[in-house]
Amino acid sequence: VIAAFHVKLLAGRQVLITAGPTFEPIDPVRGITNLSSGKMGYAIARAAREAGAEVTLVSGPTALATPYGVHRINVQTAQQMHDVVMSHASGQDVFVAVAAVADWRVANASAQKIKKNADGGVPQLAFEQNPDILAAVAAMPGRPYCVGFAAESEELLRHGEEKRRKKGIPLLVGNIGHQTFGRDENELVLFDDAGHAQLPRADKQVLARQLVAEIARRI
Ligand code: CTP
Numbered sequence: 001v002i003a004a005f006h007v008k009l010l011a012g013r014q015v016l017i018t019a020g021p022t023f024e025p026i027d028p029v030r031g032i033t034n035l036s037s038g039k040m041g042y043a044i045a046r047a048a049r050e051a052g053a054e055v056t057l058v059s060g061p062t063a064l065a066t067p068y069g070v071h072r073i074n075v076q077t078a079q080q081m082h083d084v085v086m087s088h089a090s091g092q093d094v095f096v097a098v099a100a101v102a103d104w105r106v107a108n109a110s111a112q113k114i115k116k117n118a119d120g121g122v123p124q125l126a127f128e129q130n131p132d133i134l135a136a137v138a139a140m141p142g143r144p145y146c147v148g149f150a151a152e153s154e155e156l157l158r159h160g161e162e163k164r165r166k167k168g169i170p171l172l173v174g175n176i177g178h179q180t181f182g183r184d185e186n187e188l189v190l191f192d193d194a195g196h197a198q199l200p201r202a203d204k205q206v207l208a209r210q211l212v213a214e215i216a217r218r219i
């Protein structure tokens with residue numbers, strides 16, 4: 001007889017997660033986005049739900065199915081993601097910011113489709129900075145336990161710990177961004193007050209369960 005059981009590490013906990021890319025419009029038919037697939041964030045949402053949590057997933061545009069039992073709210077822009085997160089953040093036990101949020105939006109987005117110019121002139125886009133969702137949640141009184149992600153392209157160990165301090169959060173999960181976007185596997189480094197620890201290369205769902213266990217023992 002094989003006895004399979006789940007230890008409900010997050011039973012009764014409320015967990016809020018952002019995932020996927022954001023989409024910042026240029027005009028009604030065009031926009032700026034990034035290579036995030038949402039796979040890591042959705043895997044964490046599924047793992048948190050399996051661990052007994054009540055999970056709210058605020059998602060940018062992805063091609064993924066909603067994990068069973070997870071409450072999903074779809075957004076497009078960083079500003080929309082910020083607004084939905086802030087209206088759901090109070091009373092949450094854990095916030096995991098996995099989304100690849102656009103740092104900038106197009107300040108002069110056009111209400112109508114931009115037409116090609118006969119003289120070959122090109123549109124001039126101007127940018128303004130988006131709100132930092134993780135920093136906003138981390139600054140709330142009675143804030144949830146905040147977990148950040150960092151997709152770096154180099155010097156992960158240095159940038160990871162620097163980013164954790166700058167954001168003022170207890171746990172930051174680092175990965176090498178362009179090596180993981182869209183893939184089924186990842187390799188994570190956890191940064192906390194005690195230093196850093198590796199979660200070796202594995203399927204994202206396996207890593208998500210390990211990360212949920214790491215979060216559960218810290219709250
Ligand atoms: N994040 C966020 N809102 C933003 C930008 C980032 O919530 N407007 C979150 C991400 O979801 C991630 C963490 O902050 O959990 C780190 O994102 P990252 O892009 O690595 O950090 P930045 O502070 O934006 O720094 P930079 O892009 O310059 O490296």
Ligand code: CA
Pocket residue numbers: 101102103
């Ligand atoms: Ca960024």
